[in-house]
Amino acid sequence: MECERIEELLSPYLEDELTQEERQTVDNHLRTCADCAELLSLMRETRESLSSFPEVEVSEGLTEKLYELPQKRRKFRFVSDFLLRPSFQPIMAAATILLIFVSFYVFHPERSTINRSIESHLKIGFSKVEKLYAEAESITHAVGEYKDTLLVSIKNFKPFRGNEDEHPKT
Amino acid sequence: MLVNAYSKKVFNLAYQFAGSYEEAEDLTQDIFFKLHSSIEKYDFEKNFSAWLLTLARNHLIDQYRKTKWEKKSRDEFNEHLLSADSRSGPEESVMIQESKKIVWEGFNHLSSEIRMAIILRDIQGKKYEEIAEIMDLPLGTIKSRVNRGRLQLAKIFKEKREKVNGM
Known part of the structure; x- marks a missing residue:
């Protein structure tokens, strides 16, 4: 003690x-x-x-590297300033949101269910597009028919036929 | 200018603390990189040397905690240190060389905080007040750590001597 x-x-x-x-x-x-x-x-x-512990001299290689550090730092700052500039922020935010969705999809434990759901939604979407396309085609066809009928009607309309009846062909 | 004035000081602190020449070179680069990054934070009313050594001390202890150098072996004492010691050679007794070797290897048994306190006080010859500023600790804590470090090293000396005499 x-x-x-x-x-x-x-x-x-x-x-x-x-x-x-x-x-x-x-x-x-x-x-x-x-x-x-x-x-x-x-x-x-x-x-x-x-x-009386000896002091070690700094090697020439290290001295050179230390002198180069401010330049390296400037390059590093240029890159970081470029990426962090305010105009880049919406892109960064969008990329972050995308990344969240991608990681949610990649790391989700029930990925196969998500895949199936995406597939069925895609199929439904595709069939809807196909249906719309078919409808559009039938509309185009109907409009075409209507145009032909209209042209015929215009041709047969008296005022446009001139004096065909007054001057019969000789 | 910074490199000329402080590289030797920082490098030696890193080498004495880490014990590996290559590791000390990497650590010195890290410390100077941090110095360039945080120079704007330096308060001109403060002592620059103490501020730099605080930066170095924080980095060295952080790295030590992450990588646990104590598990790695230190460089052999005679690899770089003996060639750097102008007093070494035939005129310096084998016993003094042996003592330095024991101390160098003994650093591995000291905790990072005690090792740092011993290096700053007994190798670099700093005042206790300066060490307290660098390590951001009360004066009494520093004195107690230095005493504990010296006691531990003395006990290591004793063990080594007993081993040599017993053989």
Whole structure:
């Protein structure tokens, strides 16, 4: 217990940050506890090793890469600014909605049911289009017939026939 | 200018913390990229060096938490460090070299926060107040972490010595 308390004071002891009284307590303990005395000696050795730790030089390759970083960042900013510009936002929103629908379809557990439903809706739609097309054709045909009748009627209409009856062929 | 003035400082912090030369190069690039991105946020009344080291410290600890470097082995002590140490060579005793090697390998046993505190205090020689600013922690917490780190390293020393003597 006493050793644990002393251990807390070993760094401030080494750095001369203890009060006179605390220093005296540590000194007294160290005289009677070989373990703590050894620990202090090893801590001193550790500090000496750390303080003379060599500084490594930065390689030329890394220095070059660090100088190129601002240019890379500018390119990155150009791309991000382009994609995030306000005029692009409706397109992004539309793409997001589309993506939500696509992912809903792709990841839905009952995809086959959705497929069947889409297929039946497509079939119904297709038959409706076919029916409309047929109706349109019959209307075109009826209009054509009506046009012919109308032309015949116009031809037979007296005022347009001129004086065919007054000047009979000789 | 930023590269000239701070690349060595950031690279050494990354190397001492991560323990791998290649990893430290990647981390330094990441830190400088972040520096360029957030330079607008820098408050000119603050110490730039401390601000940069805070940025570096945050990135290093975040990456450490994501990848757990502690599971990876550190570079051999003599790979880059020995060649960089001008004091090394015949005049530096084998015992001092051995101590540095034990400390270097011992970093793997320290938690990321304690490791960072020890590097800043005992390798880079920063004041406790500066470390508290960089790590954004109270002064008492920093002092306690530095003490715990030194105790852990001293115990690692003891174990290694006992192993060597026992053999």
